[in-house]
Amino acid sequence: MAKAKWPGLSLCVCVGASLGAAATLLLPASPDQTKPKSFLAAVFTPSEEELQTAIENDLSNIQLAVRRVATAALDATKTVTIRAGDTMSDVLQRAGIDRGVTLNIIEAVKQVYNPRRLQSGQALTLNFIDDPHTDDRHLGEMTFELSPGESVAVERTDDGTYNARKIVAETHRELTRYDGSISSSLAAATAEAGVPHKILDDMVKMFSYDVDFQRDIQEGDAFSVMFERVVTADGRVVSTGAIRVASMTLSGSPLKLYAFKDADGNVDFYNEKGEGVRKALLRTPINGARLTSGFGMRQHPILGYSKMHEGIDFGAPTGTPVFAAGDGVIEKREIFGGYGNYVRIRHSSGYATAYAHLSRFGQNIQVGKRVRQEQIIGYVGTTGRSTGAHLHYEVLRDARQVNPMTVKFPSSEKLEGTTLARFKESRSTTDRQYAELAHPSSVAMIGPTREDSALR
Numbered sequence: 001m002a003k004a005k006w007p008g009l010s011l012c013v014c015v016g017a018s019l020g021a022a023a024t025l026l027l028p029a030s031p032d033q034t035k036p037k038s039f040l041a042a043v044f045t046p047s048e049e050e051l052q053t054a055i056e057n058d059l060s061n062i063q064l065a066v067r068r069v070a071t072a073a074l075d076a077t078k079t080v081t082i083r084a085g086d087t088m089s090d091v092l093q094r095a096g097i098d099r100g101v102t103l104n105i106i107e108a109v110k111q112v113y114n115p116r117r118l119q120s121g122q123a124l125t126l127n128f129i130d131d132p133h134t135d136d137r138h139l140g141e142m143t144f145e146l147s148p149g150e151s152v153a154v155e156r157t158d159d160g161t162y163n164a165r166k167i168v169a170e171t172h173r174e175l176t177r178y179d180g181s182i183s184s185s186l187a188a189a190t191a192e193a194g195v196p197h198k199i200l201d202d203m204v205k206m207f208s209y210d211v212d213f214q215r216d217i218q219e220g221d222a223f224s225v226m227f228e229r230v231v232t233a234d235g236r237v238v239s240t241g242a243i244r245v246a247s248m249t250l251s252g253s254p255l256k257l258y259a260f261k262d263a264d265g266n267v268d269f270y271n272e273k274g275e276g277v278r279k280a281l282l283r284t285p286i287n288g289a290r291l292t293s294g295f296g297m298r299q300h301p302i303l304g305y306s307k308m309h310e311g312i313d314f315g316a317p318t319g320t321p322v323f324a325a326g327d328g329v330i331e332k333r334e335i336f337g338g339y340g341n342y343v344r345i346r347h348s349s350g351y352a353t354a355y356a357h358l359s360r361f362g363q364n365i366q367v368g369k370r371v372r373q374e375q376i377i378g379y380v381g382t383t384g385r386s387t388g389a390h391l392h393y394e395v396l397r398d399a400r401q402v403n404p405m406t407v408k409f410p411s412s413e414k415l416e417g418t419t420l421a422r423f424k425e426s427r428s429t430t431d432r433q434y435a436e437l438a439h440p441s442s443v444a445m446i447g448p449t450r451e452d453s454a455l456r
């Protein structure tokens with residue numbers, strides 16, 4: 001049900017309220033209340049019987065009048081809902097507006113909005129007014145909402161025509177914070193707390209370098225997030241904006257990430273020390289794959305004996321693109337024994353990554369060439385000693401294989417000097433705002449909508 005937000009509707013509510021009050025004053029006194037009788041008796045001195053009749057007549061007339069006015073007031077505002085397949089004209093005629101007037105109204109609407117874009121479920125609020133001279137009832141105003149904070153109002157003018165205008169509600173930007181504990185997944189926990197979907201998506205992205213959402217989440221973990229949003233004066237959310245800070249507490253250890261705009265104007269997330277969340281290397285250099293075999297000792301599926309598995313396997317269909325885990329230089333690109341089609345990339349700080357069983361190599365992947373993180377270096381296949389399509393992925397540190405799932409990758413970016421100083425300043429402002437919003441779902445106004453967000 002729409003809240004009272006248009007002048008017409010609020011007015012109507014007021015009329016209803018005062019009518020209620022009037023009715024209380026005028027309507028029949030209960031039998032044991034004799035005051036009205038003696039008052040009338042003092043003025044007219046009629047017989048008891050005449051008095052009784054007069055009172056009854058008056059009361060019934062008053063009751064009738066009150067009922068009539070009250071009904072008119074109740075009927076004056078009508079909300080009609082668009083059903084599937086309805087046009088605006090259907091809805092207006094169903095509400096009792098004649099065809100000619102309906103056409104006039106639609107002509108007026110077309111000046112500001114295409115009425116064909118109305119969708120089923122959308123509501124039109126109609127305010128009727130009675131012509132005091134002719135007793136005719138007209139549509140005085142029609143309003144409908146396009147989105148929170150944006151509506152169309154159509155008003156009848158003195159000469160009986162209609163004018164439409166778009167109304168954009170005044171909005172402001174505010175910060176809001178949500179906290180919650182996790183029992184099964186971050187998605188379930190944020191949904192329960194009422195966190196918008198977009199914010200969940202952003203949280204998953206920003207934490208994905210540090211958190212394995214399938215394996216790291218345990219009952220008793222917690223999340224917290226503070227973000228910007230634009231709201232109308234009556235508190236309705238027009239849009240959800242950027243995350244300022246978010247934290248996840250996994251098995252008791254918190255990881256808090258702050259949004260910060262770097263010297264190049266890019267907004268990214270940093271931990272408390274000013275280290276970028278993006279890592280020099282990706283743990284999962286492939287999209288949409290599932291981990292089918294972990295790092296460590298295992299029974300080899302082909303050789304049949306126990307053997308060290310020096311990488312991890314991701315099951316994915318042949319042809320799925322494989323990305324460079326980080327910036328680097330191609331060190332090997334060849335058919336390499338049991339590895340089949342094989343690519344190895346040398347990265348900074350003594351790291352290398354290797355990709356095996358590829359069906360084919362990526363374009364321009366040649367030994368000595370530079371590659372960027374997430375550039376396609378090849379495609380999933382089952383070449384070499386392999387039982388089915390998968391990517392075998394290895395991370396090497398100083399030429400020794402390490403577990404890609406547990407190795408601590410270096411940050412791709414570490415803030416330094418004046419940028420780090422600026423980050424610390426921004427971090428303490430954020431921390432102060434975050435602390436002020438310590439109660440779940442509380443808000444703090446941070447300024448008018450039009451003023452640029454600090455992060456954009």
Ligand SMILES: [Zn+2]
Pocket residue numbers: 293309311312313391392393
């Ligand atoms: Zn493998």
